[in-house]
Amino acid sequence: MKQIEGGVCAAAGFTAAGVYCGIRKNKTKKDLALIVSEKRAACACVYTQNLVKGAPIAVTKRNVADGYASAIICNSGNANTCNANGVEIAETMCDLLGKALGIPAFDVVVASTGVIGKPLSIEPIAGGIPSLIESLGDDSDGAARAIMTTDVKKKEIAVEFSVGGTTCKIGGIAKGSGMIQPNMATMLGFITTDAAINPAMLQKALSSDVPESFNMVSIDGDTSTNDMVTILANGMAGNEEIAEAGADFDSFCAALGMVTQYLSRAIAGDGEGASKLLICAVSGAAGKGDAKKLAKSVINSPLVKCAMFGADANWGRVLCALGYAGVAVDVSKVGVRFSSAAGEIEVCKNGMGVDFSEELAKAVLSESEITIAVTLGDGDASATAFGCDLTYDYVKINGDYRT
Amino acid sequence: MKQIEGGVCAAAGFTAAGVYCGIRKNKTKKDLALIVSEKRAACACVYTQNLVKGAPIAVTKRNVADGYASAIICNSGNANTCNANGVEIAETMCDLLGKALGIPAFDVVVASTGVIGKPLSIEPIAGGIPSLIESLGDDSDGAARAIMTTDVKKKEIAVEFSVGGTTCKIGGIAKGSGMIQPNMATMLGFITTDAAINPAMLQKALSSDVPESFNMVSIDGDTSTNDMVTILANGMAGNEEIAEAGADFDSFCAALGMVTQYLSRAIAGDGEGASKLLICAVSGAAGKGDAKKLAKSVINSPLVKCAMFGADANWGRVLCALGYAGVAVDVSKVGVRFSSAAGEIEVCKNGMGVDFSEELAKAVLSESEITIAVTLGDGDASATAFGCDLTYDYVKINGDYRT
Numbered sequence: 001m002k003q004i005e006g007g008v009c010a011a012a013g014f015t016a017a018g019v020y021c022g023i024r025k026n027k028t029k030k031d032l033a034l035i036v037s038e039k040r041a042a043c044a045c046v047y048t049q050n051l052v053k054g055a056p057i058a059v060t061k062r063n064v065a066d067g068y069a070s071a072i073i074c075n076s077g078n079a080n081t082c083n084a085n086g087v088e089i090a091e092t093m094c095d096l097l098g099k100a101l102g103i104p105a106f107d108v109v110v111a112s113t114g115v116i117g118k119p120l121s122i123e124p125i126a127g128g129i130p131s132l133i134e135s136l137g138d139d140s141d142g143a144a145r146a147i148m149t150t151d152v153k154k155k156e157i158a159v160e161f162s163v164g165g166t167t168c169k170i171g172g173i174a175k176g177s178g179m180i181q182p183n184m185a186t187m188l189g190f191i192t193t194d195a196a197i198n199p200a201m202l203q204k205a206l207s208s209d210v211p212e213s214f215n216m217v218s219i220d221g222d223t224s225t226n227d228m229v230t231i232l233a234n235g236m237a238g239n240e241e242i243a244e245a246g247a248d249f250d251s252f253c254a255a256l257g258m259v260t261q262y263l264s265r266a267i268a269g270d271g272e273g274a275s276k277l278l279i280c281a282v283s284g285a286a287g288k289g290d291a292k293k294l295a296k297s298v299i300n301s302p303l304v305k306c307a308m309f310g311a312d313a314n315w316g317r318v319l320c321a322l323g324y325a326g327v328a329v330d331v332s333k334v335g336v337r338f339s340s341a342a343g344e345i346e347v348c349k350n351g352m353g354v355d356f357s358e359e360l361a362k363a364v365l366s367e368s369e370i371t372i373a374v375t376l377g378d379g380d381a382s383a384t385a386f387g388c389d390l391t392y393d394y395v396k397i398n399g400d401y402r403t
Numbered sequence: 404m405k406q407i408e409g410g411v412c413a414a415a416g417f418t419a420a421g422v423y424c425g426i427r428k429n430k431t432k433k434d435l436a437l438i439v440s441e442k443r444a445a446c447a448c449v450y451t452q453n454l455v456k457g458a459p460i461a462v463t464k465r466n467v468a469d470g471y472a473s474a475i476i477c478n479s480g481n482a483n484t485c486n487a488n489g490v491e492i493a494e495t496m497c498d499l500l501g502k503a504l505g506i507p508a509f510d511v512v513v514a515s516t517g518v519i520g521k522p523l524s525i526e527p528i529a530g531g532i533p534s535l536i537e538s539l540g541d542d543s544d545g546a547a548r549a550i551m552t553t554d555v556k557k558k559e560i561a562v563e564f565s566v567g568g569t570t571c572k573i574g575g576i577a578k579g580s581g582m583i584q585p586n587m588a589t590m591l592g593f594i595t596t597d598a599a600i601n602p603a604m605l606q607k608a609l610s611s612d613v614p615e616s617f618n619m620v621s622i623d624g625d626t627s628t629n630d631m632v633t634i635l636a637n638g639m640a641g642n643e644e645i646a647e648a649g650a651d652f653d654s655f656c657a658a659l660g661m662v663t664q665y666l667s668r669a670i671a672g673d674g675e676g677a678s679k680l681l682i683c684a685v686s687g688a689a690g691k692g693d694a695k696k697l698a699k700s701v702i703n704s705p706l707v708k709c710a711m712f713g714a715d716a717n718w719g720r721v722l723c724a725l726g727y728a729g730v731a732v733d734v735s736k737v738g739v740r741f742s743s744a745a746g747e748i749e750v751c752k753n754g755m756g757v758d759f760s761e762e763l764a765k766a767v768l769s770e771s772e773i774t775i776a777v778t779l780g781d782g783d784a785s786a787t788a789f790g791c792d793l794t795y796d797y798v799k800i801n802g803d804y805r806t
Contacts, residue, residue, distance in 0.1 A: 050723060051727075051731075051732055052722045052754075053726075079719070081719065082722055082751070082756060083755065084755050116717075116722065117722070119756075225723050301623075302801070306797070306798055306801030307801065307802070309802045314519075315520060316485060316518060317519070319485055319628070320519060320628050324452070324454075329454055331454055351455075352487050352520070353485060353521065353522075390798055394798075395712065395793055395794060396795075397709075398705070399709045399710065399712045399713025
């Protein structure tokens with residue numbers, strides 16, 4: 001298994017495109033993305049757990065109920081959520097794309113991201129579909145950029161792996177930035193693979209991966225209404241179809257994990273206004289669920305996030321966040337260390353402060369990727385959560401996002 | 404029942420003081436506060452639910468276990484939490500004060516607020532106690548200022564009320580600002596009354612009041628390690644002691660509620676970096692617990708808070724926060740209105756956007772106190788939560804608080 005160049009077009013039989021169609025005012029920002037599989041592909045999805053759900057989620061759920069899909073269309077700039085005619089608009093997007101590509105409308109996955117509660121007009125999308133299809137090619141750059149909202153960096157990765165001796169590829173793109181604390185699914189993540197795997201095993205792989213990857217990301221604790229991760233597997237690599245648990249399924253899951261872990265970290269590090277990627281690694285917890293709650297509590301604390309922005313080794317805030325996580329922790333056994341490319345520093349042992357060099361602490365916390373390692377004395381479970389610091393720019397971006 | 408001048412010294416028999424003793428570097432900021440009752444008083448407390456608890460909490464719990472106390476000592480600048488000798492320091496504070504005042508150490512309530520995990524030296528406190536006692540007077544200004552950390556405004560109020568024909572007084576001071584999402588107790592709140600009420604009924608009054616007042620405040624979702632609310636009732640007004648439920652107890656609870664509601668709103672409006680007080684009033688919920696969860700979810704959403712800072716009527720974020728609150732809500736019946744001194748504007752009806760004037764919305768949201776009214780169609784329960792906007796200054800204050 002190794003990382004290779006590319007994103008959603010790395011796997012055989014997939015093409016992608018991104019264009020500006022006119023949903024956004026800013027004409028230099030692409031706002032319509034397309035991913036197409038040459039062959040109808042097995043498809044699995046996970047969705048937001050927010051009770052308020054975008055119309056595209058309802059339409060996609062229905063379309064992929066049979067376990068297959070051929071294309072993904074996604075617009076940015078408007079979430080198509082809380083609109084009276086939202087479902088009709090999402091259905092029309094599938095209809096128009098299906099006709100243009102010569103595939104059934106029910107083989108289209110549709111997604112939207114942007115402002116909630118603003119009517120979405122079908123005109124720019126209808127007008128953009130022809131040029132979108134014309135632009136299809138084997139570079140996922142356009143699609144990766146077209147799904148971005150306040151993201152600063154595009155997020156794509158591809159991985160090569162082997163299934164029973166056959167070389168397969170898997171790749172993905174994602175967008176994140178704000179309103180991000182995925183719960184069951186996430187922001188938008190689109191993954192493609194040429195491995196042959198049946199829909200049930202594909203769903204199983206995705207559903208067991210997401211709790212350890214995208215669901216461990218939190219930018220601001222706000223679970224979006226439009227989160228979705230979709231994976232298409234078109235089987236064009238020619239391996240024997242994965243239809244049950246075993247070594248082949250494990251290889252597939254490992255490759256999928258490499259893609260989702262990369263995208264999760266990329267989303268966290270590119271959170272709205274973020275200047276630093278924060279990783280909280282909790283070990284020694286009584287159970288997996290406890291470890292996750294604790295890691296997320298630390299990564300979500302606005303006070304911890306601000307301290308990391310200011311490179312201030314205020315570990316008391318880490319203890320405070322552990323203490324209110326709703327998990328039974330033996331405080332007298334808690335240890336905390338900060339580490340980064342500049343080194344490692346122990347700040348708390350057995351629940352009490354230890355002397356440390358403020359100078360080294362400042363150096364460690366001034367790096368762009370910081371790990372907060374929390375050790376407990378309650379058991380053997382561990383979990384890692386991904387987040388980012390809280391900066392002036394988060395406030396700036398979100399103080400006037402809509403208008 | 405009416406509001407009167409003053410704070411913790413309004414009730415008969417109470418004096419207070421605040422001095423600078425040397426815990427803080429900044430000599431112009433008082434850091435040691437004292438409240439004394441002439442007569443030993445019935446005492447009730449509620450405390451933080453954070454598993455990581457400040458040493459003063461442990462000592463206070465033990466001291467007030469008998470239901471009585473005579474004095475409250477509180478330092479700011481250091482939380483005396485996660486320190487190896489924290490309990491010893493807190494006990495010594497009680498001992499020294501008790502000796503100086505001629506009261507038993509176990510009649511002292513001790514509290515600390517400030518940085519976690521930094522050793523607290525007894526020297527400045529021991530040195531400061533004589534001048535603290537010398538400064539005792541019937542103005543609570545000094546004490547109200549000495550307990551402040553990053554608070555900008557002092558918080559005090561007093562109320563006059565009648566118990567069975569006898570005029571009684573009740574007043575309080577509080578500090579809030581950051582690390583604030585009280586859970587069971589709150590930040591620091593000290594309340595005094597000259598009403599006669601036995602310890603059990605006093606605790607009952609406080610315990611039923613806090614869930615509707617301090618516990619409905621959230622600045623940043625961080626429940627502190629040192630939250631505490633204490634009330635002293637010295638009986639010097641001369642009313643017949645309240646020893647059971649009934650009209651007298653109800654009068655007392657109403658006056659207590661006036662004090663705690665005022666202090667809760669003052670804490671929310673003076674949250675770290677806050678420029679606006681946010682009030683989320685949820686009605687039509689299926690149950691009280693649901694209504695509270697929903698109101699707090701809205702008030703805690705960083706995205707809602709940023710939008711309010713930017714006077715942006717981004718109501719989709721309110722719906723999003725309702726949707727992830729973990730409560731079963733019929734989204735198709737949700738209504739949202741924003742109001743302030745500048746007027747009221749309906750932005751969402753039956754879960755969908757309604758046309759509104761962006762100009763009026765901007766005017767409404769530019770005021771310093773904004774109400775977000777959420778109407779549901781799920782039942783008759785309601786709740787109100789208090790918070791504040793998220794601003795550049797919150798990030799600034801918390802990016803470098805410790806050093």
